[in-house]
Amino acid sequence: MATSTRSSKRQKTDTNADADDKPFRLIYWLGIPGRGEHVRLAFEATGTRYTDVSNQTDEGVGAVLKQTGDDNNGDEHNPPAFAPPILQHGDDVTIWQTPNILLYLGPKLGLVPDAQDDPVGLYHVNALALTALDGLSNEPHDVHHPIAVILYYEDQKTEALRKAKDYRENRLPKFLAYFERVLDGPASAGGEYLYGGKLSYADLVLFQTLDGVSFAFPKCVGKIRDGAKYPKVWALYERVKALEPIKNYLASDRRLKYTLGIYRHYPELDDE
Amino acid sequence: MATSTRSSKRQKTDTNADADDKPFRLIYWLGIPGRGEHVRLAFEATGTRYTDVSNQTDEGVGAVLKQTGDDNNGDEHNPPAFAPPILQHGDDVTIWQTPNILLYLGPKLGLVPDAQDDPVGLYHVNALALTALDGLSNEPHDVHHPIAVILYYEDQKTEALRKAKDYRENRLPKFLAYFERVLDGPASAGGEYLYGGKLSYADLVLFQTLDGVSFAFPKCVGKIRDGAKYPKVWALYERVKALEPIKNYLASDRRLKYTLGIYRHYPELDDE
Known part of the structure; x- marks a missing residue:
């Protein structure tokens, strides 16, 4: 398959002019949303062209393995990546770590406050994104893999049942x-978005992590929402979901289904 | 106790001129190095004045609780902090999340590449720091608390024993x-430092996380070092440890001892 060629719904602006100059390549696992989804959402929300390399090109998952292989020491400008998602921007920039990629893209895609008006805004957005990733992405992952990532869920199910209870009862409500x-x-x-009254990538991260948690723990989240708890959080979730480019993306075949990635639905780990 | 008044060993430069204009306050738990240690090391390595609020002022641990209390919604400029470490810079900046604080301090303290010469360098340093924090700080913490942070170690010891084996055999060697x-x-x-041949905050984070892992798993780390494995990693550890301001800091009473924080030494979780 070739690079996505859908036309941008957004007028080219000074903000993302740089973004259009050099191609963006997202290198992530094949067929799962995972942490790569946070990068996809930043591009999709802003109508920025990008190539989802594993899913859209012949390179497939080999693109990931080439980056993370034991024989890759990086190049003159870029240290080797530890794990995907990895972003390539043009020929000479290769960066990794989800919150780091978002930090890099934020100013280029207009997803952080303008540095002239608010030089500290970027750090607030970064902290909010890191916090959502900690509590609503890393922790839900560890619920089904509390002992070791190299073991199957079935081999750590007893421990997962215990951890899931703590997650549902303590951690999720805390976040x-x-x-x-x-x-x-x-x-x-005003409470429409997390910071400064405008959409930032922290809102996109919160949307995606809430979506994933809702998939993994539908009964638990259903009770929370039925009880009208955390109304502004869920209003933000619905607000982001209804943004035109996000709505279109979610309805497209570029939006991958949750399977055996970070967010997994095991009924025994959910509320009864 | 009053604010630390030791004189800076470093000439005031343009790089950290801003740093000297407004006071830095580190808000972190009392009496443990923890994640606050990464912030302390950034200040100490650069001879930057700061106040370790809980440990050096009458505010004590109340300074943390005030920030993270359920009734704190932040202020006009700053969202509320989720958890310490928290950095206050002057009267109007309050930021949190360890890697975010380092990102903020990096350019101010000269602990990242100059943005004019190397605009992507900051992102590489950030990714390296995030990766060290993931694998050598968060994971070692989860080894002794695999099920729930609100439970005692003793109440999740069976699970911890299993997770510790995976950490020593798979995860630690991988990182x-x-x-x-x-x-x-x-x-x-050249391999003296992680990026660009110069000390960055990623090196300080790697030093501190290796130091913590060595405390938690002395036999396991001893075998690795006796076997001369990962020689450049340990050479970097020794190199940072021998830097004049770091050496002085480690010998001072400002350097807190590991106790029941992130890095804990339970002999049963170490190699035999």
Whole structure:
């Protein structure tokens, strides 16, 4: 398959002019949303062209293995990547780590506050994204893999059952309450988005992690939403989901289904 | 106790002129190195004045609780912090998340490549720091708390024993081999430091996480070092440890002892 050629829905602006000059290549595992989804959403939300290398080119998953192989020491400008997602920008930039890729893309795609107006805004967005990734992505992953990533779920199911209970009862509410507090606070400038009254990549990360948690723990999340708990958090989730480019993306075949990645639905790990 | 008043060993330069204008306050738990140690090391390595609020002022641990309390919604400029470490810079900047604080301090303290010469360098340093924190700080923590942070170690010891074996046999070697590969690669510019031939905060993070892992798993790390495995990684560890301001800091009473924080020494979780 060739690079996605859909036309941008967004007018070319100074903000993403740089983004259009050099091609963006996302290198991530084949066929799962995973952490790569945060990078996809940044591109999709801003109508930025990118190539999802494993899913859209003949390179396939070999593109990942080439980067993370034991014989890759990187190049003159770029240290080797530890793990995907990996972003290539033009010929000479290769960076990795999900929050780091978002940090790099943020100013280029207009997904952080303008540095002239608000030089600290970028750091707030980064902290909010890191916090959502910690509590609503890394921790849900560890629920089904509490002992070792190299073992099957079935080989750590006893431990997973115990960890899932703590996650549902303590950790998930703690993170949701925190983000509700952020949206209640004055720095959100009204509570529509996490920071400064405008969409940032932290909102996209929160949307995606809430979506994943809802897939993994539908009964638990259903009870929370039925109980009208954390209303601003769920309003933000619905607000991002309804953004025109996001809505179109979610309906497209570029949006991959959750399977055996970070977010897994094992009914025994959910509420009864 | 008053703010630390030791004089800076470093000439005031343009790079850290900003740093000296407004006071830095580190807000972290009392009496443990923890994640706050990465922030302390950035200040100490560069001879930058800072106040370790809980340990050096009458505010004590109340300074943490005030920030993370359920009734704190932040202020007009700053969202509430989720957890310490928290950095206050002057009257109007409050940021949190360890890698985010380092990212903020990096250019101010001269611990990242100059943005004019190398605009991508900051992102490489950030990725390297994030990777060390993932594999050599978060994972070792989860070894002794695989099920729930609110439970005692003793209540999850069976699971911890299983996870510790995977950590020693699979995860720790994987991360050490990765950093050896980084130091072997051309982007390290010689292998003395992780990136660009100069000390960055990623080196300080790697030093501190290796130090913590060595405390937690002395027999396992002893075997690795006796076997001369990952020689460049351990040479970097010794190199950072021998830097004049770091050596002085480690010998001072500002350097806190490992106790029941991220890095814990339970002999049963170490090699035999």
